[in-house]
Amino acid sequence: MIDLLYAELKRTWIQFIRYPTEVISGIVIIMAVFYGLFASAQYMAGPGFAFGDRLDAVVLGYALWTLIISVNNDIAINLQIEAETGTLEQVFLSPFGAPRVFLARAFASLALRLVILMVVLLLLMGISGSRLAFPPTLLLPLASLLLAGYGLAFLMGAAALVFKRVQQILGIFQFLLLFLLAAPLEEATGPMQYLRFLLPMLPSTGLLRDLMARGLSLDWFTYTLALLNGLVYFALGMLVFRWAEATAKQRGSLSGY
Amino acid sequence: MQLARCPTDDWTNHSSPGSIVLDTRDLSKVYGRGKQRFEAVKQVCLTLHPGEVLAFLGPNGAGKTTTIKMIAGLVRPTQGRVAVMGEDPHRQPRALRHIGAVLEGNRNLYWRLTPAENLDYFGVLRQVPRQLAHRRGLELLARFGLEEKRNTPVQKLSRGMQQKVAIAVALIHNPRLLLLDEPTLGLDVEAGEMVKALVRQIAQEGRAILLTTHQLDVAEELADRVAIIRRGRIIAEQSTESLLKEFSGSTYHLEVDGELSPQQIHTVTQLGATVQGTQLTYAGTPEKLYALLGALSPVPLVSVQRDRADLTQVFLKLVKD
Numbered sequence: 001m002i003d004l005l006y007a008e009l010k011r012t013w014i015q016f017i018r019y020p021t022e023v024i025s026g027i028v029i030i031m032a033v034f035y036g037l038f039a040s041a042q043y044m045a046g047p048g049f050a051f052g053d054r055l056d057a058v059v060l061g062y063a064l065w066t067l068i069i070s071v072n073n074d075i076a077i078n079l080q081i082e083a084e085t086g087t088l089e090q091v092f093l094s095p096f097g098a099p100r101v102f103l104a105r106a107f108a109s110l111a112l113r114l115v116i117l118m119v120v121l122l123l124l125m126g127i128s129g130s131r132l133a134f135p136p137t138l139l140l141p142l143a144s145l146l147l148a149g150y151g152l153a154f155l156m157g158a159a160a161l162v163f164k165r166v167q168q169i170l171g172i173f174q175f176l177l178l179f180l181l182a183a184p185l186e187e188a189t190g191p192m193q194y195l196r197f198l199l200p201m202l203p204s205t206g207l208l209r210d211l212m213a214r215g216l217s218l219d220w221f222t223y224t225l226a227l228l229n230g231l232v233y234f235a236l237g238m239l240v241f242r243w244a245e246a247t248a249k250q251r252g253s254l255s256g257y
Numbered sequence: 258m259q260l261a262r263c264p265t266d267d268w269t270n271h272s273s274p275g276s277i278v279l280d281t282r283d284l285s286k287v288y289g290r291g292k293q294r295f296e297a298v299k300q301v302c303l304t305l306h307p308g309e310v311l312a313f314l315g316p317n318g319a320g321k322t323t324t325i326k327m328i329a330g331l332v333r334p335t336q337g338r339v340a341v342m343g344e345d346p347h348r349q350p351r352a353l354r355h356i357g358a359v360l361e362g363n364r365n366l367y368w369r370l371t372p373a374e375n376l377d378y379f380g381v382l383r384q385v386p387r388q389l390a391h392r393r394g395l396e397l398l399a400r401f402g403l404e405e406k407r408n409t410p411v412q413k414l415s416r417g418m419q420q421k422v423a424i425a426v427a428l429i430h431n432p433r434l435l436l437l438d439e440p441t442l443g444l445d446v447e448a449g450e451m452v453k454a455l456v457r458q459i460a461q462e463g464r465a466i467l468l469t470t471h472q473l474d475v476a477e478e479l480a481d482r483v484a485i486i487r488r489g490r491i492i493a494e495q496s497t498e499s500l501l502k503e504f505s506g507s508t509y510h511l512e513v514d515g516e517l518s519p520q521q522i523h524t525v526t527q528l529g530a531t532v533q534g535t536q537l538t539y540a541g542t543p544e545k546l547y548a549l550l551g552a553l554s555p556v557p558l559v560s561v562q563r564d565r566a567d568l569t570q571v572f573l574k575l576v577k578d
Contacts, residue, residue: 007381015369018410086364089331090426094382095353101382252288252297252323252332255360 001104004096008108016112023116030066030120031127037062038128056213059121059130061182064145064205067117068177071149073170074109075102075157080166089255098245099238102157106150137218138211144223145204147230152200154237158244164253181205197225200233277340278355278433278465279305279328284337286323286489297323299489300337305434305465310456312480312497313469314568316576320489321469322361325436328467329358341434354384357427361438361469365423368412372403372422375411376429383430390429397425401455417448424455435459437468441475453479477501477568487576497568504571506564509546511537514557524552535559 016023038058082088094101125131156173160166185196186206196202203226210216248254286298298320305311315321326332328339330346330353339345344352359365366375373394380390398407401421411419420440427435440456441449449472456479460466470476476483477497484494493500513535517525522532528549529541539549550558 003381003387006387007378011367011370011374011378014374015367018369085368086360087367089326089329089360090358090365090379091382092331093329093353093356093358095350095384096382097350246333249331249333252286252326254331 001096001100004101004104005107008101008104009111012105012108012112027116027119027123031123034062034124035127055128056130058182059124059128060209060213061205063117063121063124064208065178065181066120067113068145068149068181068201069174070113070116071106071110071146072153072156072173072177074106075153076160076166076170078105079157079160080164083164083255086255092245092254099242102154102241103238106153110146110150133212133215135211138208140218140223141204141207141211141226144226144230145201145208147227148201148204148233151230151233151235151237154234154241158237158240161241161244161248161254184209186210197229200229203229276306277304278307278309278342279303279467280340281324281328282338282340284324284327284339285335286320286327286332287335297489298327298334301486301489301491303467303484303491303494305467307433307463307465308460309482310460310466310468310480311482311484312476313467313484313486314473314476314572315469315486319486321486322438324486325358325360325438325467325469328434329353329356329360329436354430355433356436357430357432357434358436359420359423359427359438359440360436361442364411364419366411366419366426369410371406371408371410372398372414372425373407375422375426379426380429385430393429393431394425397428401425415448417444417451420444420448420452421455424452424459428459433464435464435466437466439470440468441470441472449475473568473572483568485572485575493575500571501566501568504566504574506540506566507543508538508540508564510560510562510564511539511549511553512559513537513553514559517553517556521552521556525549528552 079088082091091101092098096104156166156170159169180199180201184206185192185202186209188196196206203222207218207222207226211218281301281303284298284301284303285296288295288297301320301324303311303313303324313321313324323332327334328341328346330339330350333347339347341352342355344355346352346356367378370378376394376397377387377391380394381387385393395407398404401424403418403421403425406414406418411422414422424437424440437456441452444452453475456466456468460479468476468479480497482495483497483500485492495503511530515535517532525532525537525539528539528545530537530539530549537549537553539546541549550561
């Protein structure tokens with residue numbers, strides 16, 4: 001399994017780096033969208049408005065959104081690309097079994113995306129003047145966030161295996177994600193303060209905002225619930241992915257797109 | 258020549274289980290339900306031994322690719338079973354260690370990676386330890402004459418070279434069974450010959466090869482046995498030689514170098530031959546052929562040829578019947 005992880009890291013890195021213009025243009029687009037949103041918000045609020053702490057929360061929310069979008073789309077889009085280019089069936093011929101291969105791929109692409117996220121965050125902080133904190137405890141809610149994120153990614157991958165063309169669902173999903181990641185529901189009152197623990201990723205993003213933007217320390221009870229949330233969504237994603245693989249093999253549609 | 262059922266399950270009848278690489282029994286695939294129901298493959302039985310090449314032939318949509326994919330564990334059969342080295346790829350994922358495949362219409366490779374990187378990656382994906390995969394990859398590149406191109410991205414290679422890399426990748430884990438779906442499709446003559454030579458070499462190493470092709474001359478050259486599938490059902494399966502013999506006629510065509518005398522013409526006509534100038538046609542028994550040859554002496558012979566069907570004629574006759 002270590003060999004597989006290493007091989008996936010190497011493959012992901014080579015494919016990423018062989019065409020550097022794609023990498024640079026990707027980062028430029030992320031930055032341009034942020035700058036556009038940032039400048040419009042300032043324009044609407046007027047020149048006297050100061051973001052204060054909220055700026056840090058906005059920057060973090062946006063950075064997480066870009067990370068989770070790429071994580072969520074990762075499996076589905078790659079499944080579709082590989083079905084089109086013809087390597088997908090070769091992947092399914094692995095004795096490791098598809099779920100393990102795609103899990104290794106998820107880890108490999110995550111490592112790459114975290115590097116990109118760091119670059120994006122540093123650039124965003126430079127543009128906006130935000131000063132985010134990076135306490136080591138933030139790795140814990142980040143892990144639970146990614147567990148739930150990959151759970152959703154496997155659900156999307158399952159949809160791609162069974163329904164094939166999923167670009168439209170992925171497009172709509174991006175806006176749902178913006179709500180899940182950027183809305184500060186940890187400040188909500190009423191039923192939503194409890195319901196947010198049932199929605200994917202929400203408890204983790206709240207904790208990340210506490211740690212990185214509000215300067216609070218980690219609340220272990222909330223973190224336990226966030227971890228549980230991540231584990232449940234991850235397990236659900238893997239289960240549905242296995243079902244989708246069996247269904248695609250039954251229909252003989254593994255390589256279709 | 259209708260083969261509807263598999264031969265007996267008793268292995269001892271023909272060979273021991275250890276000498277069988279691939280065994281499929283009553284393999285069937287049904288798609289859809291009700292009015293949409295379509296039986297793509299019906300009770301297909303195939304066996305392959307080490308070093309044997311089986312050409313799997315049939316018109317478009319006859320069920321070749323579905324069968325190959327069922328063997329590779331990519332399409333789940335509705336009925337029947339597959340055993341590769343005694344293991345079922347649908348129930349035991351480790352059975353996939355015995356299978357290498359180059360699938361049709363597919364590029365089978367990562368185009369942004371070089372041949373060496375593809376071999377390293379797919380080696381590990383097939384559970385070969387990383388170092389060993391790298392060593393084997395280099396050996397395969399040397400053997401396939403791809404050393405010079407080892408660091409060129411696959412997308413910059415010619416179609417023939419890409420196909421060679423795809424075959425090398427399919428062999429990286431040293432499989433016992435190689436599935437080749439249309440291995441020479443879209444290749445120029447030289448690349449096609451190269452791939453045929455590779456297939457022969459791979460079979461000589463003791464691997465069993467199941468190949469599908471529409472190029473019947475390729476099948477005739479490479480295959481020890483031929484299975485013909487039509488509308489999902491195998492309609493003929495036997496050795497290439499015996500199949501060709503069965504469909505070949507018993508007419509001989511002779512050519513002589515010079516005029517025959519009237520006496521010779523009379524004798525050969527009596528023996529059942531017809532004469533047209535220097536060409537003779539004879540459709541009698543093989544024994545009388547020697548009497549005929551004796552009667553032609555001392556006129557020099559240019560050629561004696563028996564009518565021989567080629568696989569294209571056999572195929573067309575069988576699928577149209």
